[in-house]
Amino acid sequence: MASYFDEHNCEPTDPQEQYRRNALLELARTLINFEDGPLDFADWDQGLPPPAAKDTVKNLLSVVISPAQADKGLKCPICLLEFEEGETVKKMPCEHCFHSACILPWLGKTNSCPLCRYELLTDNEEYEEYKKEKDRRQQREHRLENLHGAMYT
Ligand SMILES: [Zn+2]
Numbered sequence: 001m002a003s004y005f006d007e008h009n010c011e012p013t014d015p016q017e018q019y020r021r022n023a024l025l026e027l028a029r030t031l032i033n034f035e036d037g038p039l040d041f042a043d044w045d046q047g048l049p050p051p052a053a054k055d056t057v058k059n060l061l062s063v064v065i066s067p068a069q070a071d072k073g074l075k076c077p078i079c080l081l082e083f084e085e086g087e088t089v090k091k092m093p094c095e096h097c098f099h100s101a102c103i104l105p106w107l108g109k110t111n112s113c114p115l116c117r118y119e120l121l122t123d124n125e126e127y128e129e130y131k132k133e134k135d136r137r138q139q140r141e142h143r144l145e146n147l148h149g150a151m152y153t
């Protein structure tokens with residue numbers, strides 16, 4: 001699995017992807033300051049998915065920042081403060097690390113990593129269904145694209 005640093009050193013080249021990622025991080029930062037901000041997304045296609053499942057959040061790994069990580073100036077992507085050696089932080093399954101005070105309020109609003117949008121499981125059955133349907137739709141579109149490619153090349 002790619003380490004945090006590998007990922008961190010290669011910024012996405014697609015400007016739109018970069019924009020979306022920045023927008024998510026911006027939102028995450030706003031959330032720390034406005035616990036009950038004006039976030040009300042009914043439509044998951046437009047907005048944020050529902051909060052991460054409580055059990056999943058409870059079981060997030062806690063890791064202690066190593067001297068090497070502190071030396072490299074590893075930062076919390078949300079508040080942009082450098083982690084201190086020996087500090088205990090939360091590690092997402094995607095390997096991204098955050099202060100628990102930063103990531104927990106975020107995961108109380110939505111289920112994805114604000115840095116890479118890795119999605120955690122949610123407690124929302126409707127959303128889990130929606131996610132499966134979305135996967136199916138994407139696979140279908142992918143097949144159509146391949147078919148289209150095969151026909152016109
Ligand atoms: Zn932080």
Ligand SMILES: [Zn+2]
Pocket residue numbers: 092094095096113114115116117118
């Ligand atoms: Zn991530």
